[in-house]
Amino acid sequence: MLNASLKELSAALAQRKISSVELTRLFLERVEKLNGSLNAFITLDAEKSLAQARAADKRIAKGATQPLTGIPVAHKDIFVTRSWLTTCGSRILSNFVSPYDAHVIERFNGAGAVILGKTNMDEFAMGSSSETSFYGPVKNPWGQAYVPGGSSGGSAAAVAARMAPAATGTDTGGSIRQPAALSGVSGLKPTYGLVSRYGMIAFASSLDQGGPLAKSAEDLALLLNAMAGFDARDSTSVERVAEDYRRELDKPLAGLRIGVPKEHFGEGLAGDVGRAVGAALEEFEKLGAKRVPIGLPNSGLSVPAYYVIAPAEAASNLSRFDGVRYGHRAKEYRDLADMYRRTRAEGFGAEVRRRILIGTYVLSHGYYDAYYLKAQKIRRLIADDFVEAFKRCDVVVGPTSPTVAFKIGAKAADPVQMYLNDIYTIPANLAGLPGMSIPCGFGRDDLPVGLHIVGNYFSEAKMLNVAHQYQKATDWHQREPAGIQP
Amino acid sequence: MPLSLQEVQRIAELARIGVSDAEARAVQSQLNDIFKLIGRMQKVDTEGIEPMSHGQDLELRLREDIVTERDQREQFLSLAPEREQGLYLVPKVIE
Numbered sequence: 298m299l300n301a302s303l304k305e306l307s308a309a310l311a312q313r314k315i316s317s318v319e320l321t322r323l324f325l326e327r328v329e330k331l332n333g334s335l336n337a338f339i340t341l342d343a344e345k346s347l348a349q350a351r352a353a354d355k356r357i358a359k360g361a362t363q364p365l366t367g368i369p370v371a372h373k374d375i376f377v378t379r380s381w382l383t384t385c386g387s388r389i390l391s392n393f394v395s396p397y398d399a400h401v402i403e404r405f406n407g408a409g410a411v412i413l414g415k416t417n418m419d420e421f422a423m424g425s426s427s428e429t430s431f432y433g434p435v436k437n438p439w440g441q442a443y444v445p446g447g448s449s450g451g452s453a454a455a456v457a458a459r460m461a462p463a464a465t466g467t468d469t470g471g472s473i474r475q476p477a478a479l480s481g482v483s484g485l486k487p488t489y490g491l492v493s494r495y496g497m498i499a500f501a502s503s504l505d506q507g508g509p510l511a512k513s514a515e516d517l518a519l520l521l522n523a524m525a526g527f528d529a530r531d532s533t534s535v536e537r538v539a540e541d542y543r544r545e546l547d548k549p550l551a552g553l554r555i556g557v558p559k560e561h562f563g564e565g566l567a568g569d570v571g572r573a574v575g576a577a578l579e580e581f582e583k584l585g586a587k588r589v590p591i592g593l594p595n596s597g598l599s600v601p602a603y604y605v606i607a608p609a610e611a612a613s614n615l616s617r618f619d620g621v622r623y624g625h626r627a628k629e630y631r632d633l634a635d636m637y638r639r640t641r642a643e644g645f646g647a648e649v650r651r652r653i654l655i656g657t658y659v660l661s662h663g664y665y666d667a668y669y670l671k672a673q674k675i676r677r678l679i680a681d682d683f684v685e686a687f688k689r690c691d692v693v694v695g696p697t698s699p700t701v702a703f704k705i706g707a708k709a710a711d712p713v714q715m716y717l718n719d720i721y722t723i724p725a726n727l728a729g730l731p732g733m734s735i736p737c738g739f740g741r742d743d744l745p746v747g748l749h750i751v752g753n754y755f756s757e758a759k760m761l762n763v764a765h766q767y768q769k770a771t772d773w774h775q776r777e778p779a780g781i782q783p
Numbered sequence: 784m785p786l787s788l789q790e791v792q793r794i795a796e797l798a799r800i801g802v803s804d805a806e807a808r809a810v811q812s813q814l815n816d817i818f819k820l821i822g823r824m825q826k827v828d829t830e831g832i833e834p835m836s837h838g839q840d841l842e843l844r845l846r847e848d849i850v851t852e853r854d855q856r857e858q859f860l861s862l863a864p865e866r867e868q869g870l871y872l873v874p875k876v877i878e
Contacts, residue, residue, distance in 0.1 A: 396858045489838030503837045532843055601823045612798060619799070621871050626864035633874045638801035650800055651810060654791070655817060657798040671824050673834035678827070680835055713816050729838020754839065 389644030399496025416451030471722025478747020556690030569740030612656025
């Protein structure tokens with residue numbers, strides 16, 4: 298059961314081979330055994346999870362089920378969840394019990410899924426290693442000396458270690474795809490606007506997008522069916538007719554045009570990652586796809602532009618954490634200004650403080666044009682590169698991350714090195730395009746390599762088709778880490 | 784041009800984040816490394832390029848000007864670090 302696909306779990310529940318309570322207990326026991334060493338979850342509440350499981354079992358008994366009814370799902374602790382502690386990995390929200398549910402949580406609850414727990418993450422989703430969490434770093438199930446990637450590292454590690462059949466994440470510059478790659482699971486960042494941001498604690502609002510992490514593309518399609526959809530409470534939610542993202546899964550890939558950007562295979566790409574991605578491209582050719590060389594000439598500017606835009610939006614979004622309405626407040630202070638200063642100095646970790654300072658500076662008087670406006674113009678150039686590319690190909694494929702997982706602590710002191718992890722994933726966020734990562738082999742120290750697939754706007758069904766056909770021909774996504782030491 | 788220590792302290796003050804001198808010095812060199820990375824943008828000619836403020840250039844929707852929120856005053860107030868008589872409490876602002 299721990300290795301079963303969502304489709305298999307759904308069938309087992311429908312045929313009463315297992316109840317939702319039994320299934321939830323099974324995963325909770327697995328979490329209890331492994332979380333002490335992997336630190337993938339911040340909050341667990343077996344009583345609440347089991348209450349939902351009992352409700353799901355009643356629903357199943359009545360035959361009123363949806364595909365996710367009774368299935369436990371782990372949620373990134375960035376999605377506010379009614380009556381659950383919701384910390385966003387930060388000390389400043391260490392006492393925040395949410396009075397309402399995020400749209401994504403509402404959707405899973407409505408589908409009858411069970412909340413398995415809240416997963417660990419980089420503080421306010423700012424990081425690529427899940428080391429900046431106030432609640433301690435997450436360990437990579439493939440090797441506990443390594444990071445699982447970030448910021449949705451807890452969700453990726455939970456799926457990789459089979460502590461959860463599926464999980465949610467958010468992706469602002471790669472925070473679903475990069476941890477999926479480094480932890481050997483599948484993850485999808487949808488087109489900007491497809492999944493409501495209501496109740497998803499904001500980092501950079503023009504880039505943030507929620508999405509699923511799971512063991513396979515087929516599972517991702519099922520999860521996206523539940524997550525996607527219009528929500529008037531998110532002003533950038535797109536109004537579209539509901540889709541079944543499974544509808545193209547079984548289409549053959551003959552004639553598929555795969556765009557290969559030369560910029561993503563150059564300097565900085567580790568040899569082991571390049572070899573695994575190269576082998577995946579050959580596999581696609583065997584499946585009937587054609588390789589089309591493309592250029593994304595401005596993609597090298599994506600990291601600089603991102604580190605203006607994302608911190609600027611973050612500085613603005615995080616001004617709400619001031620110790621007045623909710624969250625942590627400093628114990629001692631002289632006056633109101635001193636309360637703000639101390640509350641925010643104590644409540645935010647070093648990386649979050651750093652990004653607030655960058656954002657404050659680039660938005661400050663006299664610097665707006667040179668930084669923020671400049672970055673927005675470069676954002677246009679990067680988006681236009683993709684418009685050109687998609688005239689000649691159906692999907693863009695390359696490596697998700699330049700290297701496999703690095704050691705915990707290896708890049709913690711050097712922010713610029715950390716930021717460059719997201720060099721291949723950031724362009725899709727800036728352009729608002731959907732992107733995904735699926736396992737495509739192993740590199741140094743037997744650590745997983747991720748294959749990055751970017752599609753045109755709202756082409757998730759096509760991307761899932763591409764990924765599913767690859768996963769039917771290969772078994773990288775079925776490999777699981779051996780011998781996790783509890 | 785690298786950020787001076789005074790500039791780091793000025794930004795921290797604008798952001799309402801307390802920093803000690805030692806912290807300001809430590810963060811100063813990291814910020815300067817980051818701004819060196821960001822500085823790569825300046826070499827690119829962006830004359831006449833329309834700024835892109837959002838993934839997809841969405842147009843914001845309009846809605847009826849009606850109350851859509853329920854009254855959750857007590858529930859929200861109960862989350863506040865300090866409150867009194869149905870109000871959020873902050874240190875005295877006017878002497």
